[in-house]
Amino acid sequence: MNNQNEGTLAFLLKHEHRDWTTNSNGYDFGSFEKPGLSANAVKHPDKTIELKFYGPFGQLRFRRPIPRCDERGLQVVITWRDSEVKLYLNGELVDTVP
Numbered sequence: 001m002n003n004q005n006e007g008t009l010a011f012l013l014k015h016e017h018r019d020w021t022t023n024s025n026g027y028d029f030g031s032f033e034k035p036g037l038s039a040n041a042v043k044h045p046d047k048t049i050e051l052k053f054y055g056p057f058g059q060l061r062f063r064r065p066i067p068r069c070d071e072r073g074l075q076v077v078i079t080w081r082d083s084e085v086k087l088y089l090n091g092e093l094v095d096t097v098p
Contacts, residue, residue, distance in 0.1 A: 006081045007056070013041055013049070014073030021069045022047065041076070049089070053078055057085050064094050 013029055020027060020043065029041040037055040043066070044050060050063045057080045066074060067090050077088040087095040 005056070008077065008079045009037065009039060009053070009055070010075070010077040011039070012073045012075055013043075015043075018071075021066045021074060039076075039078075049074065049076075051076065051078075051087070053085075056080065057083075060085060060097060062087050062095055064089060067092065067094075 011032065015027055015029075017023065017025070017027075024045045024047075025043075026045050027043040029043070031038055031040045038053070040052040042050045044063075047066050048063050049066050050061065053060045053062075064087070069090065075088075075090050077091075079086045079088075083098060085097045086093055087097075
């Protein structure tokens with residue numbers, strides 16, 4: 001993180017159940033926390049991923065369908081610059097919040 005107005009958070013979600021992205025189970029991946037920044041991920045039985053982020057941009061919540069994944073899992077990237085936050089899943093931009 002260079003400053004509060006610009007940054008990136010990236011992580012992979014993976015589970016011991018190989019079919020976790022397509023099965024009808026729910027999974028709580030827990031939280032990642034650092035001073036001033038946190039993320040939480042939950043996979044719901046309807047095959048959506050819920051992501052909650054808190055950082056210099058305030059608190060945001062996303063719930064999106066899980067895209068096709070391979071054995072590496074689901075790559076989650078959130079970027080923020082000035083007043084715009086972008087969410088990428090497996091390299092695809094899936095949401096932008098002003």
